[in-house]
Amino acid sequence: MTDPVSITVHVNGTAHTRRVEPRLLLSDFLRHELGLTGTHVGCEHGVCGACTVLIDGRSARSCLTLAVMADGQDIETVEAQGTQEDLGRIQRAFRDHHALQCGFCTPGFLMTIADMLRHHPLENDEQIREALSGNLCRCTGYQNIVAAVRELASERGPIE
Amino acid sequence: MTQADISVELRPKLVGSRVKRTEDPRLLTGTGQYVDDIKLADMVHVAILRSDQPHALIREIRVGDTSSVPGLIGIYDWTDLEGEVRPAIPTSRMKGYYATPYWPLARGKVRYVGEPVVAVVADSRYAAEDALGLIEIDYEPLPFAIRQVDAVREDAPLLHEEAGTNVIVERTFMRGDIEDAIASAPVVVRGQFRMTRKTATSMECRSYLAEYDTRRRALTLWTSSNIPGIIRDALSDALDLPGSRMRVVAPDVGGSFGGKGSLYHEEMLVCLLARKLERPVKYVADRLEELSSSSQAFDQLIDGELAVARDGTFLGLRCDVIGDIGAYSIYPWTGGIEPVQVISFMPGPYKIEHYHGRVRAVLTPKPPTGPYRGVGRPSSTFAMERLIDMAARELGMDPADLRRHNLVSDGEFPYRTAPGIIWDQSAFQQCLAGAREAIGYDGLRVWQEQARAEGRWVGIGISSYAELTGIGSRIAVAPGMPINTGTETAIIRIDSTGAVEASFGIASHGQGLETTLAQVIADELGCAMDDVVVLQGDSSLVPMSSGTYASRSAVIAGGAATQASRALKGKVLRMAAHVMAEPVEDLEAERGWIRSRTSNAGMTFKEVARAVYLQMGTIPRDIREDLTVTETYDPFLGTACSSTHICVAEVDRETFGVRLLKYVVAEDCGRIINPMIVDGQVHGAVAQGIGAALLEEIVYDDEGQLVTASLADYLLPLASDVLDMQIVHIEAELPNNVGGFRGMGEGGTIGAPAAIANAISDALAPLGLGIQTLPATPERLFQLIRPHLNTLEENTK
Ligand code: FES
Numbered sequence: 001m002t003d004p005v006s007i008t009v010h011v012n013g014t015a016h017t018r019r020v021e022p023r024l025l026l027s028d029f030l031r032h033e034l035g036l037t038g039t040h041v042g043c044e045h046g047v048c049g050a051c052t053v054l055i056d057g058r059s060a061r062s063c064l065t066l067a068v069m070a071d072g073q074d075i076e077t078v079e080a081q082g083t084q085e086d087l088g089r090i091q092r093a094f095r096d097h098h099a100l101q102c103g104f105c106t107p108g109f110l111m112t113i114a115d116m117l118r119h120h121p122l123e124n125d126e127q128i129r130e131a132l133s134g135n136l137c138r139c140t141g142y143q144n145i146v147a148a149v150r151e152l153a154s155e156r157g158p159i160e
Numbered sequence: 161m162t163q164a165d166i167s168v169e170l171r172p173k174l175v176g177s178r179v180k181r182t183e184d185p186r187l188l189t190g191t192g193q194y195v196d197d198i199k200l201a202d203m204v205h206v207a208i209l210r211s212d213q214p215h216a217l218i219r220e221i222r223v224g225d226t227s228s229v230p231g232l233i234g235i236y237d238w239t240d241l242e243g244e245v246r247p248a249i250p251t252s253r254m255k256g257y258y259a260t261p262y263w264p265l266a267r268g269k270v271r272y273v274g275e276p277v278v279a280v281v282a283d284s285r286y287a288a289e290d291a292l293g294l295i296e297i298d299y300e301p302l303p304f305a306i307r308q309v310d311a312v313r314e315d316a317p318l319l320h321e322e323a324g325t326n327v328i329v330e331r332t333f334m335r336g337d338i339e340d341a342i343a344s345a346p347v348v349v350r351g352q353f354r355m356t357r358k359t360a361t362s363m364e365c366r367s368y369l370a371e372y373d374t375r376r377r378a379l380t381l382w383t384s385s386n387i388p389g390i391i392r393d394a395l396s397d398a399l400d401l402p403g404s405r406m407r408v409v410a411p412d413v414g415g416s417f418g419g420k421g422s423l424y425h426e427e428m429l430v431c432l433l434a435r436k437l438e439r440p441v442k443y444v445a446d447r448l449e450e451l452s453s454s455s456q457a458f459d460q461l462i463d464g465e466l467a468v469a470r471d472g473t474f475l476g477l478r479c480d481v482i483g484d485i486g487a488y489s490i491y492p493w494t495g496g497i498e499p500v501q502v503i504s505f506m507p508g509p510y511k512i513e514h515y516h517g518r519v520r521a522v523l524t525p526k527p528p529t530g531p532y533r534g535v536g537r538p539s540s541t542f543a544m545e546r547l548i549d550m551a552a553r554e555l556g557m558d559p560a561d562l563r564r565h566n567l568v569s570d571g572e573f574p575y576r577t578a579p580g581i582i583w584d585q586s587a588f589q590q591c592l593a594g595a596r597e598a599i600g601y602d603g604l605r606v607w608q609e610q611a612r613a614e615g616r617w618v619g620i621g622i623s624s625y626a627e628l629t630g631i632g633s634r635i636a637v638a639p640g641m642p643i644n645t646g647t648e649t650a651i652i653r654i655d656s657t658g659a660v661e662a663s664f665g666i667a668s669h670g671q672g673l674e675t676t677l678a679q680v681i682a683d684e685l686g687c688a689m690d691d692v693v694v695l696q697g698d699s700s701l702v703p704m705s706s707g708t709y710a711s712r713s714a715v716i717a718g719g720a721a722t723q724a725s726r727a728l729k730g731k732v733l734r735m736a737a738h739v740m741a742e743p744v745e746d747l748e749a750e751r752g753w754i755r756s757r758t759s760n761a762g763m764t765f766k767e768v769a770r771a772v773y774l775q776m777g778t779i780p781r782d783i784r785e786d787l788t789v790t791e792t793y794d795p796f797l798g799t800a801c802s803s804t805h806i807c808v809a810e811v812d813r814e815t816f817g818v819r820l821l822k823y824v825v826a827e828d829c830g831r832i833i834n835p836m837i838v839d840g841q842v843h844g845a846v847a848q849g850i851g852a853a854l855l856e857e858i859v860y861d862d863e864g865q866l867v868t869a870s871l872a873d874y875l876l877p878l879a880s881d882v883l884d885m886q887i888v889h890i891e892a893e894l895p896n897n898v899g900g901f902r903g904m905g906e907g908g909t910i911g912a913p914a915a916i917a918n919a920i921s922d923a924l925a926p927l928g929l930g931i932q933t934l935p936a937t938p939e940r941l942f943q944l945i946r947p948h949l950n951t952l953e954e955n956t957k
């Protein structure tokens with residue numbers, strides 16, 4: 001163990017300065033230090049994608065990232081996408097298409113899709129399924145998640 | 161149909177509509193609350209040192225210098241808990257059964273790699289894990305038999321000496337004269353089928369948090385369980401606490417599929433530690449612990465024989481099954497739950513007169529097997545449906561026609577199967593016909609011929625099955641189990657603000673029961689759906705509860721909701737009649753309004769509630785009724801849910817990987833509460849069946865070590881492994897229960913492995929090969945096909 005170090009992380013637009021152990025995972029930092037429990041942990045070995053957040057706009061596994069590595073960076077978590085009263089666009093598509101059941105994998109999917117919609121072609125189901133294949137869902141069989149993304153991709157149109 | 165039913169029929173209904181889920185807003189925004197999201201003041205964390213030995217005596221446990229770990233609070237093994245807890249014993253009335261006791265930590269001996277031995281408590285999980293490194297355990301290894309075929313032998317080393325055997329369950333079901341049926345049949349097909357070990361693998365790992373209230377001397381356990389009521393009763397016995405001081409809450413739960421549907425050591429452990437330390441104690445399994453210590457599933461070896469007449473009539477069926485149940489008989493279901501179910505459901509939805517099914521459940525040094533979506537029937541359906549396809553080939557008959565010839569048909573219900581399951585009226589034939597039509601079966605056979613001519617390995621696979629759902633008090637969900645799982649209590653009350661609060665003993669963990677039960681209540685009570693809050697997943701809500709499992713909640717809780725709503729509506733209308741000075745027979749309630757059919761008078765539920773509770777004197781006290789109702793529903797028997805799956809698969813000639821090209825499910829689940837949710841259940845269950853068929857396998861090596869200890873080794877289906885499926889809902893006669901619902905949460909997992917195995921076998925039929933072991937991984941297929949590759953090349957030259 002090494003001594004705690006001071007870091008400043010911008011999460012959903014707010015700067016948080018904390019002293020943390022260098023080994024602290026970003027997922028634990030978000031969940032337990034900041035109380036942002038929308039980011040979930042399903043495997044802690046980089047396979048399930050439940051812990052996906054955006055780091056400087058790109059999706060990343062917060063369980064494979066140390067909190068100290070996020071020092072000075074912009075993090076976006078599911079809490080930034082919308083509220084219960086005012087769901088964000090991706091969240092609404094998920095609700096309309098019944099793309100969640102237990103909801104545990106859902107925040108990870110929402111963050112992955114936010115990135116994919118900005119950066120990936122998503123022109124057909126094969127591309128959509130490929131884009132989603134870094135996130136595991138055990139409940140839905142993916143069919144309705146694919147349908148939600150199909151709708152989101154169609155209203156977005158092709159990326160430049 | 162009763163009067164009440166008709167009035168409900170005439171209105172636009174919520175039941176049957178694609179109502180969006182009430183649960184979604186909180187789950188989509190990260191405001192859901194899973195156990196690990198709960199943070200209590202003074203909370204401490206547990207890490208667990210688990211056995212690295214499959215079978216060994218614990219000689220000594222040594223702890224190094226604890227001052228090196230700041231934040232360490234305590235280290236506990238079983239000796240520290242003696243006298244504070246009684247074991248949980250999964251009793252059963254099964255003859256010759258031995259119930260292995262469950263303790264929070266291994267007691268002097270370990271029986272599988274992953275069994276909890278020592279608990280470390282610290283002020284953070286990081287510190288607790290640091291301290292694991294200080295502990296050394298001296299084991300004296302004992303001999304063991306890791307494979308079921310070895311463990312059943314009489315000279316096999318015993319895991320539980322007290323049992324005197326490793327075979328703790330043995331059952332036989334028979335009808336007719338199977339010997340004669342087989343000896344005299346013109347066609348007999350046989351095979352040995354192996355459904356390998358799986359695990360449910362919900363995305364949320366098992367998580368527990370216990371709090372001890374020193375003032376009330378009461379414990380609360382928050383658990384990621386789908387059976388909080390059963391856990392409450394078990395802990396109440398184990399810790400000697402009345403239910404008033406032992407509460408078990410399942411908040412939002414991140415999936416279970418059965419894997420969180422048994423009592424776990426760690427649930428007992430955190431309660432004991434919280435009481436000992438008088439601080440909240442949290443334990444969250446990591447994925448390695450989840451894969452090596454959560455209940456596992458299936459692992460059946462089935463020798464099957466099917467005797468068939470020339471015209472295709474099934475004459476007799478024999479099966480001999482060895483189920484590998486791991487090191488303990490799981491609480492409360494017993495080790496019989498999976499294997500006994502295999503021989504109970506082996507004949508499936510078919511008419512078979514002569515039957516002999518024998519099963520032995522054998523202990524091996526692995527985590528215990530428990531319920532996993534489908535329980536027993538994924539294995540039995542796989543074996544049975546393979547035998548049927550083998551028979552079709554032998555007879556030169558189309559496999560769909562052979563099924564049609566033998567399925568129980570309208571007019572033959574209720575049908576009693578040889579093992580004693582009673583199928584009530586259900587659309588067995590219509591499901592087969594519906595799936596055939598939807599996938600364009602006859603056209604597909606033509607397409608297949610062409611594809612084969614091009615050298616492609618493509619096949620079509622069918623499976624038909626039925627399951628017993630919504631089982632009432634007449635039958636135990638698990639063999640001989642003395643726990644009642646056949647009733648459900650609904651308490652519905654309207655408070656002084658007009659809000660409707662409905663409490664149940666179920667525990668939703670993805671099924672959307674807060675939505676579907678509110679749909680039922682809003683329809684039956686006549687209130688607005690938005691005014692209904694469904695409370696569930698908490699043992700303190702109703703006097704006796706169990707949870708959500710065995711496809712029971714829609715049927716039994718739906719029935720209780722219906723009855724309670726009808727009774728409450730009676731009260732509301734009687735009170736409204738008095739206030740409105742109208743005859744009660746003229747009143748009708750709809751979407752929160754009570755109106756008279758004969759005048760313009762009307763009032764809201766809220767106004768009725770105010771009149772009853774707040775406006776003294778509006779209703780005379782001798783006729784005033786509280787707006788609360790408690791109703792318990794017991795469907796007594798269960799109801800059949802049936803389905804046919806048809807899929808098209810292609811085996812890649814280069815990679816030996818299997819690709820599914822088409823998938824259709826036709827199913828009869830009775831009256832549908834919410835088609836969107838029903839379809840979602842089918843999608844998810846079929847995906848799990850695809851996993852079981854092609855990807856998922858828990859592997860133990862000869863040393864008893866778990867080889868598939870991460871999600872990179874235990875492969876779950878990805879979005880790119882599955883496909884869009886088509887679902888056909890067959891509207892057939894409704895079952896004879898309140899509401900007309902059938903349970904449908906498990907079926908996909910039952911039908912898919914068999915259908916896929918048949919499709920692959922059909923693809924490989926020109927090579928004379930068939931699938932007998934699942935999953936059909938590329939490696940397995942390569943080994944199967946390799947000896948035939950030369951002949952194949954010759955033929956194609
Ligand atoms: S928790 Fe990070 S990928 Fe699974």
Ligand code: FES
Nearest residue numbers: 101102137138139
């Ligand atoms: S919704 Fe449960 S894991 Fe995806």
